[in-house]
Amino acid sequence: MISVVILGAGNVATHLFKALQNSKEVIVKQWYSRNLNHISSFKNNVNITDDLKQLDEADVYILAVSDDAVAEVSSQLPFDNRLVVHTSGSVNIHDLDKKHKRGVFYPLQSFSKDAKIDFENVPICIETIEKPCYHTLKAIAISLGSPTKKVNSSQRGVLHLAAVFVNNFTNQLYRVAHEITESEGAEFDLLKPLILETALKVQDHSPYMAQTGPAKRNDKKTIKNHLKLLSNEHHKDIYKLLTESIQITHGRKKL
Amino acid sequence: MISVVILGAGNVATHLFKALQNSKEVIVKQWYSRNLNHISSFKNNVNITDDLKQLDEADVYILAVSDDAVAEVSSQLPFDNRLVVHTSGSVNIHDLDKKHKRGVFYPLQSFSKDAKIDFENVPICIETIEKPCYHTLKAIAISLGSPTKKVNSSQRGVLHLAAVFVNNFTNQLYRVAHEITESEGAEFDLLKPLILETALKVQDHSPYMAQTGPAKRNDKKTIKNHLKLLSNEHHKDIYKLLTESIQITHGRKKL
Numbered sequence: 107m108i109s110v111v112i113l114g115a116g117n118v119a120t121h122l123f124k125a126l127q128n129s130k131e132v133i134v135k136q137w138y139s140r141n142l143n144h145i146s147s148f149k150n151n152v153n154i155t156d157d158l159k160q161l162d163e164a165d166v167y168i169l170a171v172s173d174d175a176v177a178e179v180s181s182q183l184p185f186d187n188r189l190v191v192h193t194s195g196s197v198n199i200h201d202l203d204k205k206h207k208r209g210v211f212y213p214l215q216s217f218s219k220d221a222k223i224d225f226e227n228v229p230i231c232i233e234t235i236e237k238p239c240y241h242t243l244k245a246i247a248i249s250l251g252s253p254t255k256k257v258n259s260s261q262r263g264v265l266h267l268a269a270v271f272v273n274n275f276t277n278q279l280y281r282v283a284h285e286i287t288e289s290e291g292a293e294f295d296l297l298k299p300l301i302l303e304t305a306l307k308v309q310d311h312s313p314y315m316a317q318t319g320p321a322k323r324n325d326k327k328t329i330k331n332h333l334k335l336l337s338n339e340h341h342k343d344i345y346k347l348l349t350e351s352i353q354i355t356h357g358r359k360k361l
Numbered sequence: 362m363i364s365v366v367i368l369g370a371g372n373v374a375t376h377l378f379k380a381l382q383n384s385k386e387v388i389v390k391q392w393y394s395r396n397l398n399h400i401s402s403f404k405n406n407v408n409i410t411d412d413l414k415q416l417d418e419a420d421v422y423i424l425a426v427s428d429d430a431v432a433e434v435s436s437q438l439p440f441d442n443r444l445v446v447h448t449s450g451s452v453n454i455h456d457l458d459k460k461h462k463r464g465v466f467y468p469l470q471s472f473s474k475d476a477k478i479d480f481e482n483v484p485i486c487i488e489t490i491e492k493p494c495y496h497t498l499k500a501i502a503i504s505l506g507s508p509t510k511k512v513n514s515s516q517r518g519v520l521h522l523a524a525v526f527v528n529n530f531t532n533q534l535y536r537v538a539h540e541i542t543e544s545e546g547a548e549f550d551l552l553k554p555l556i557l558e559t560a561l562k563v564q565d566h567s568p569y570m571a572q573t574g575p576a577k578r579n580d581k582k583t584i585k586n587h588l589k590l591l592s593n594e595h596h597k598d599i600y601k602l603l604t605e606s607i608q609i610t611h612g613r614k615k616l
Binding site for chain 2: 173174196214215216218221227228229231255257260261262263264265267268269270271272273274275276277278279280281282283284286287290291292293294296297298299300301302303304305306307308309311312313314316317318319320321322325327328331332335336340343344345347348350351352354355
């Protein structure tokens with residue numbers, strides 16, 4: 107049995123806590139938040155605290171706190187030589203106080219408060235300095251049902267950056283489509299099957315092979331008509347830049 | 362029984378033909394392509410021709426040809442007063458020769474040669490000038506198992522434009538993520554569950570509500586680090602523009 111203390115009260119902390127409740131190999135001994143109100147609804151399920159000095163002894167301390175807080179909280183922990191990991195995509199493993207055995211347990215997925223998460227669909231990127239720590243973190247991930255990957259801090263930073271493109275930026279393109287359709291009396295909902303199909307297609311095909319459309323075909327007439335239809339200058343800029351990007355990728359245009 | 366002639370040999374024509382093979386309410390009487398080789402592999406399943414003068418009589422003629430060919434092919438048809446429809450997102454219904462009963466049967470989905478399409482996930486946008494024609498086209502869509510929507514030419518143009526954002530541009534963001542990860546020794550495959558989750562989330566949530574990440578949080582430190590990580594100037598421009606777009610949407614920045 108691996109004993110764990112979770113620190114933090116955000117989406118990652120909450121989803122992790124809930125998922126680990128079902129684990130037979132991992133027990134959450136304690137949950138810390140600097141504001142007890144954020145986790146008080148779980149007080150019947152787990153020992154909760156807002157005092158770092160009251161932390162229980164455990165095999166792993168999971169710092170699911172904001173990026174900026176990782177270094178500080180790790181240095182405030184009133185013990186040393188125990189395995190302390192953070193869950194951030196962009197924080198270096200060495201930002202954890204070196205008095206600890208250090209590690210990273212980065213779930214590469216988007217967590218929201220209300221959306222359910224199946225950890226089978228959450229790849230866990232693991233980094234440790236010592237090998238036994240790696241096996242401990244891998245065992246936790248396996249117990250969640252998650253695939254795992256050994257990823258160093260520099261690769262993790264790149265994955266986090268790429269995640270911004272495929273998640274935040276993609277979602278913003280959905281938002282732009284939402285604005286365009288709704289402002290012209292068309293239904294955004296009609297686009298939902300296409301949105302899903304686009305994401306499904308790259309599960310089995312490279313994005314390069316999956317590309318279609320006027321930019322790739324260099325269909326100047328359609329591109330011109332689309333630019334005319336866009337009244338918002340910012341949407342026009344996005345259209346131009348991504349059209350150009352597709353044309354560079356597909357050799358329609360020289361850099 | 363509705364009888365149909367399909368004209369064209371591209372992805373839409375081929376997927377439509379295959380799907381209609383299973384229909385009990387619709388029969389494809391004939392398939393036309395100006396190049397018989399493109400459809401000759403189907404000659405045991407359907408009467409094929411490359412001669413517009415040899416077209417059979419049918420209830421509906423579906424012009425699944427390129428946008429530029431719609432007007433010309435429709436005017437070359439050696440008959441009048443029959444229902445002739447095109448399948449394009451961006452061609453006006455009035456581009457069809459007015460000697461015909463005219464209509465549009467626009468499948469709002471991305472079709473590729475090798476990927477299977479389930480027409481349950483293909484909303485059909487229907488436009489006609491006369492009401493009986495509308496019912497004929499709706500019956501064909503229902504027989505395919507597709508949802509349908511009455512959409513006029515102007516709304517259809519907007520949907521087609523929005524489709525470029527959620528399909529072509531989104532796919533290009535996947536491509537950029539692919540370039541970023543592979544060039545830095547990280548695995549693009551780790552992003553696939555996130556890509557799918559992002560598309561699944563907007564099935565039930567508005568893109569506005571679904572947004573997360575450094576741009577929305579105005580996390581300047583992470584944004585700066587990401588821009589530093591991007592070596593390709595074009596990728597940097599995309600990052601900046603879409604970050605700005607998110608910040609405008611979420612009130613982080615004034616226009």
